[in-house]
Amino acid sequence: MSDQAEKLRNRIKRQMNGNPSKTIAIISGKGGVGKSNFALNFSISLSKHQKKVLLFDLDIGMGNIDLLLGKSAEKTIANFFTDECSLDEIIQKTDYIDYIAGGFGLNHVIKLSGGRVDNLLLELGHIVYEYDYLIFDIGAGITDELVQLLSSIENIVVVVTPEPTSIMDAYSTMKIISLHVPTVKFFLLGNRMKNEKENKQVMKRLQTVMNSFLNKDSVIIGFLPEDSSISLAVKKQIPFILYKPNSFASKQVQLITSFFLTANTFISIENERNFIEKLKHFLIRK
Structure with missing residues (x-):
């Protein structure tokens, strides 16, 4: 009870100070591009700057965050959707971040129906003042319900590898x-790139196509290399930013973290208030 009371006090204090969570979604066009690995290490990097972070694994039934951490969550997002648990009840704690597991090996398929998204957005409205950052690890494939959720998130990081299919x-x-969210901001992140030159070539090609056919700008925020420390960390089920903090990959994540911590042009209190307003919009739209 004392933990719950302290959590409520902190939530009210942040709400009175007008400090809602900053929200960032990590997405990709296809699976297997290292999206979850980046989301986890990026979240931990933010926490090293004294930020309170909740990492939300929305790759339902195929979640990797547990595996990458070497943990087994007692409750996952499946319990929220099927057992009427609150988000507070399924949040898992680590030494660095809190997270909500996506679950794997489920006995049945769980789809993000409109009603379930509404419930999720309602619960997010309850915890949005509890964290500095909400990081959403979005599963591959875009549905109408996921677009609805992404519509309320101001900043979207797109993870891309050099393969043509990924691009x-x-x-x-x-x-x-x-098409659904004309004001959305995209931040491009290369993964498994040989070097910065290859990253620029791939991303510039993608930016050119976006400008030509979508009239949409985007921001290149960096890249992660082909780094043996990443694969070794995955095998050991330790986030690479903890396993090899001085590796090139870890330093790249630190640079990306610094960008988001200082890029007030892209992430502002005003924009994050929009997140709350959009939550309200979806909840009353019917």
């Missing part, structure tokens, strides 16, 4: 989101 799928995903 085209990323473009297709951004096109669908842009």
